[in-house]
Amino acid sequence: MGAGIAGLGASYTLWQRGEKSVILEKDNTYGGLCSSFEINGFRFDRFIHLSFSKIAQVNDIFSKVEGGIYRHAPNPSNIYKGKWIKHPAQNNLYVLDEDEKNAIIEDFKRRPDASTAKVNNYEDWLRLQFGNYFAEHFPMVYTRKYWMKEASELRTEWAGKRIYQPSLDEVIAGSKAEDERITYYAKEMRYPKKGGYQHFLSIMAEEADIRYRSEVRHINPLERIVRTTDGQVYSYNRLISSLPLPEIVSMIDYVPDEVGKAVSKLEATCGYHVSIALKTKNIPPYLWWYIYDEDNLASRVYSPSLKSPDNAPEGCSSLQMEVYCKEDEYSEQELLDKTVGKLVEIGIIKQEDILFTHLGFEKHANIIFTEPIYEARKIVRDYLISNGIQTIGRFGEWDYLWSDQSLMSGLGIL
Numbered sequence: 173m174g175a176g177i178a179g180l181g182a183s184y185t186l187w188q189r190g191e192k193s194v195i196l197e198k199d200n201t202y203g204g205l206c207s208s209f210e211i212n213g214f215r216f217d218r219f220i221h222l223s224f225s226k227i228a229q230v231n232d233i234f235s236k237v238e239g240g241i242y243r244h245a246p247n248p249s250n251i252y253k254g255k256w257i258k259h260p261a262q263n264n265l266y267v268l269d270e271d272e273k274n275a276i277i278e279d280f281k282r283r284p285d286a287s288t289a290k291v292n293n294y295e296d297w298l299r300l301q302f303g304n305y306f307a308e309h310f311p312m313v314y315t316r317k318y319w320m321k322e323a324s325e326l327r328t329e330w331a332g333k334r335i336y337q338p339s340l341d342e343v344i345a346g347s348k349a350e351d352e353r354i355t356y357y358a359k360e361m362r363y364p365k366k367g368g369y370q371h372f373l374s375i376m377a378e379e380a381d382i383r384y385r386s387e388v389r390h391i392n393p394l395e396r397i398v399r400t401t402d403g404q405v406y407s408y409n410r411l412i413s414s415l416p417l418p419e420i421v422s423m424i425d426y427v428p429d430e431v432g433k434a435v436s437k438l439e440a441t442c443g444y445h446v447s448i449a450l451k452t453k454n455i456p457p458y459l460w461w462y463i464y465d466e467d468n469l470a471s472r473v474y475s476p477s478l479k480s481p482d483n484a485p486e487g488c489s490s491l492q493m494e495v496y497c498k499e500d501e502y503s504e505q506e507l508l509d510k511t512v513g514k515l516v517e518i519g520i521i522k523q524e525d526i527l528f529t530h531l532g533f534e535k536h537a538n539i540i541f542t543e544p545i546y547e548a549r550k551i552v553r554d555y556l557i558s559n560g561i562q563t564i565g566r567f568g569e570w571d572y573l574w575s576d577q578s579l580m581s582g583l584g585i586l
């Protein structure tokens with residue numbers, strides 16, 4: 173169930189073994205979150221999507237993409253109080269005013285001793301890594317925007333490798349001049365020259381038997397039957413699901429209370445990608461940038477046309493902004509005013525350059541690492557396994573998986 177990258181990976185493995193499989197997919201294309209869409213000659217992905225995989229099996233599949241691959245050096249940036257700060261901000265403070273630099277450095281010096289400090293949650297971890305001032309003005313604000321939670325509500329296991337932790341010397345040096353090293357955790361970002369991120373998956377999709385517009389709505393594990401919203405009934409020998417755990421559980425009758433309680437503790441972010449088509453190439457040179465300012469609802473912005481010029485018509489460019497919020501939290505106009513409107517307000521793009529904007533909502537984006545996650549997801553997955561349903565992918569494993577890890581989750585089915 174699901175023709176995202178995990179479902180395609182599972183079907184690819186079965187195909188290589190000579191076993192027959194059918195994928196039921198609710199959309200009219202493959203790729204799930206890794207798919208791309210086109211409007212008037214502009215192509216957008218569903219959120220940023222660049223590959224920085226170190227997994228040979230994944231790179232082998234991606235390298236076969238027709239048309240070749242662009243390899244970008246990561247050059248992210250940040251916007252803070254309307255100013256550009258090179259990423260990561262913690263070791264590139266040189267653009268801030270002296271008072272703020274001093275406040276950050278003094279608090280950095282006052283960090284508790286890491287060997288004895290007690291870290292109960294992500295907020296404690298941030299204060300320990302960066303000191304109070306930086307933690308409160310940068311990552312704690314960003315957490316609210318990106319994770320839809322306070323840092324104190326999150327666990328820390330997912331954070332370590334993803335966030336650069338500079339030494340005091342690096343912070344001081346970066347407060348005087350730009351840190352020219354690439355300290356981002358990935359050194360090369362790959363993207364198909366043609367067809368958007370989805371094109372990386374085309375080799376697997378070609379071999380798959382995908383039934384599009386087939387939304388699964390009911391599963392009877394005893395009779396081994398799946399029903400779709402269009403009235404089709406499929407019987408199976410084996411069921412593999414990449415659907416979000418809460419959704420799949422809701423499709424089964426008579427779920428034990430313990431599982432129902434566990435599933436209610438699983439939380440994920442949801443939100444919009446706000447796509448912008450521009451008639452000039454007049455956009456910032458960064459593949460992506462983070463926005464710390466809270467008056468702008470977007471947490472991140474990236475450029476599809478910088479990932480590949482094939483994503484925009486000749487002479488044009490594009491951006492996409494990422495906003496995490498409930499589906500009905502803002503009206504469309506409010507969303508546009510507080511994202512695109514803010515970019516115009518601070519002079520990053522010009523209103524007269526905008527050809528069109530587009531809002532796309534994703535019900536599941538990132539798994540949120542709140543306290544009960546590990547125990548709750550184990551209860552749910554064990555229950556599904558005991559009913560003969562194997563779960564894969566970001567929302568089937570309920571984990572912070574990049575596309576390569578989601579792919580491996582599918583390719584690795586036994």
Ligand SMILES: Cc1cc2nc3c(=O)[nH]c(=O)nc-3n(C[C@H](O)[C@H](O)[C@H](O)COP(=O)(O)OP(=O)(O)OC[C@H]3O[C@@H](n4cnc5c(N)ncnc54)[C@H](O)[C@@H]3O)c2cc1C
Nearest residue numbers: 174176177178198204205219221222387388565566574575
């Ligand atoms: C904001 C953001 C940025 C990201 N950036 C990157 C990045 O730069 N690089 C990277 O490697 N990874 C990135 N990822 C991670 C990547 O998107 C995921 O790891 C991957 O797409 C998950 O694939 P999946 O197949 O597990 O799930 P999905 O892509 O969600 O696939 C599930 C499929 O199931 C289908 N489905 C759902 N319900 C039903 C139903 N009832 N019946 C039938 N079909 C159904 C869906 O339509 C979908 O096709 C990012 C993710 C997010 C949210």
